[in-house]
Amino acid sequence: METRQRRSFTDDYKRQAVDLVASSVRSVGSVAKELGLRDSVLRRWVEQRGAGREPTAASRRPTTQAALPSADQAAEISRLQRENERLRMERDILKKSIAIFAGVRT
Structure with a gap:
């Protein structure tokens, strides 16, 4: 061995x-x-x-209370969520089109 x-x-x-x-x-x-x-x-x-x-500092921070985002951060989060949803939809469309061109049924 x-x-x-x-x-x-x-x-x-x-x-x-x-x-x-x-x-x-x-x-x-x-x-x-x-x-x-x-x-x-x-x-x-x-x-x-x-x-x-x-x-x-991170370990001393209370973990039970979530920090509220500022107005700018909330707006950015909202914008990113919308963009993320749009990109997911585009990805799904592309997946379906690739399957159609490849001759595979989904």
């Missing part, structure tokens, strides 16, 4: 991986998969680096 070589990582790499987890909204598991690590390894690094650290 072939033995696997144990990988070692520099402290700088570990710090960057932990910073990536802290700065993103993705889970530890998804970041670990992207980096080619086991999630337990990355989770351990996060716990080791997080010990003795002040909680970030």
Whole structure:
């Protein structure tokens, strides 16, 4: 049976991986998969680096209350939602036209 070589990582790499987890909204598991690590390894690094650290502003923020968007943000969200719906409709039309030209029934 072939033995696997144990990988070692520099402290700088570990710090960057932990910073990536802290700065993103993705889970530890998804970041670990992207980096080619086991999630337990990355989770351990996060716990080791997080010990003795002040909680970030995001973690201190109450999670039960949603911040209300300003009028400008609400208008932008509304515009983006309309655009998103229009793009979905265009995509569906294109899918149907491709199916028609390919001779496939949907």
